[in-house]
Amino acid sequence: MANVTQWALRAAATVAIASASNVYASCxxxxxxxxxxxNDFPALHAVANMAETCASDKVxxxxxxxxxxxxxxVAALKANPAKYSSAIVSTSSIVPLLNEGLVRPLDDLVAKYGASLQPxxxxxxxxxxxxxxxxANSQHLFYREDILKLAGVEPPTTYDELIAAAKVIRDKDIMANPIALNTKTGWNLGEEFxxxxxxxxxxxxxxxxAQPNINNAMGVKALNTLKALTELSNPDYLTFDSNVTQSLWEDGKVAFAVMWGSRGSAILDDEGSExxxxxxxxxxxxxxxxxxxxxxxxxxxDGWTVSKNLSDEDAEATFKVMVKATSTEMMKANSEKAVWLIEGYQPNDAAKGxxxxVQNKARPYPMLPYMGSLHSALGSELSDFLQGKESAEQxxxxxxxxYTASAKEQGFL
Structure with a gap:
């Protein structure tokens, strides 16, 4: 998979484009x-809600x-016609759709109806x-300033500092399990590694x-760091997904959490927490x-696609509706919900992490056809180490x- 566009993450960190927007007056x-x-989180609710405003007697x-x-x-888009005309995807979830040829090229539709989209x-x-x-999205650190002050520790910039600070919080009986990560066995655990x-x-x-390159000193260091963090987390950490971690935060049970940036607006609003x-x-x-x-x-x-197995009429309708759904109009009404890659976006507190x-040069998730297989293998094979049942090397x-078995089955090796 070659020539993937360098999308606007880094630009979003330094520039907020304020020029007038070419927004559709209607869909x-x-x-x-x-x-x-x-997926199911507030930023995508905003997108879908705007899409629904395009409904009419004939749409x-x-x-x-x-x-x-x-x-x-994959199964839904393999149907003919596809069960869904648009799958909202991310850096990784688009790859299986591309591998199966289930989304259509959009160049013609962009030329006709995409004037409001930024290159x-x-x-x-x-x-x-x-x-x-x-x-744009990434996982980043959330911390409780009041708890850190109570413990007498500084905000950490490295994981060694975070682990040391969490141990102080535990030793002073401020919190028993001060750390939460999305470490649920499967996709979440794979992502943490x-x-x-x-x-x-x-x-x-x-x-x-496509030969894997993780069983090395760097992989061992990554695993050992992850294990040190889980030892300061609740014992049922292998059940923690984004919803659980957010709930722990809003309930005031943790001082440190690594969560998706798209959770920031919900964390900072006046609902669900003190x-x-x-x-x-x-x-x-x-x-x-x-x-x-x-x-x-x-x-x-995160972005949207148009399914391949559609009539031209439904493909065109889907493109126009999704342009409206991700318009400047939608963004301005929901600016706090995401780091939007949409014209006119001005970053706010929820986008800071x-x-x-981005500014500290975090790396993009590898958009490779076989990365999903490695991700799945990591998610299923690392929990035994975290529970002390085997070595990091094993x-x-x-x-x-x-991964190798899966990659061979799919023809990557």
Whole structure:
């Protein structure tokens, strides 16, 4: 998969474009059927809600927003016609759709109806526009300033500092389990390792091949850091996904959490938590593994696609509706919900952690056709090490073996 567009993450950290927006006065759709599959969090609710304003007697707009979207998308888009006319995807979840040829090139539709899109939003694969990015995301550090002051510790910039600070908080009986991460067995746990390994500067694969490259000193360091963090987390950390981690934060049970930036607006609003917790919450760059090192996170984009197995009428209707759904009009009404890659966006407090991580040169998540197989293998093979059942080296060996079997089955090796 070559020539992937360098989307606007780094620009979003330094420049907020304030020029006038070419927003559709209406959706411009005369007829068609539009159906959206996406993940389930506030920024995507805003997008889908704006899409629904395009519905009329001759235009239907429906949505399925679920955390299980990854498991549904391939089968749903293989149907003919596709069950969903647009899958909202991320850096990684678009890859299976590209591998199966389930999304259509958008160049013709961009030329006809995409005047309001910025060139930096156009995700190109092998020279063709395959998706339109509308927001940036990454995991980063949230910390409680009041708890750190009570413990007498400074805000950490490295994971060694964070672990040391958390131990002080525990030793002073301020909190028993002061850290929370998205470490649920499966995709979330795999992502946590990928974040840590990214901070080492190491490559996940050997050269330009699909041969894995994680069973090494950098992989061991990443795993040992992750284990040290989980030892300061609740014992049921292998069940923690984004919803659980957010709940722990809003309930005031943790002092440090690494969460997605897209959770920032919900964390900082006046719902679901006490005012003192909200007032003392700080969003900053993800820590590094060493002073001045790379942040232990990966940069992501979220964007929309148009399914291949559609009539031309429904494809055109879907494109127009999704342009409206991710317009400046939508962004201005929901500016606090994401780091938007949309014309006119001005960063706010909820965006600070993502933007700090970008400015500290966090690496993008690898957009490779076989990265998903490695991610899955990591998610399924690392929990035994975290529970003390095997060594880091054995866990990494098991992950490489599981990946290799999958990659061979898919023809990557």
């Amino acid at each position: 411009g759709v005369e007829s068609g059927k539009v159906s959206i599959l996406s 239907t707009v429906s949505k399925n927003q679920t955390k299980d979207h990854r498991n549904l998308q 930096s939003q156009l995700i190109r694969v092998d020279g063709k526009v395959m998706a339109v990015a509308f927001m 990928i974040n840590m390994y990214s901070a080492t500067g190491g490559d996940f694969f050997k050269g330009s091949s 005012s003192d917790i909200v007032a003392s919450t700080r969003l900053v760059s993800t820590p590094s593994l060493e002073k001045g090192g790379l942040p232990a996170t990966t940069l992501w984009w 993502v933007i700090d991580s 866990a990494l060996k098991d992950a490489e073996a599981a």
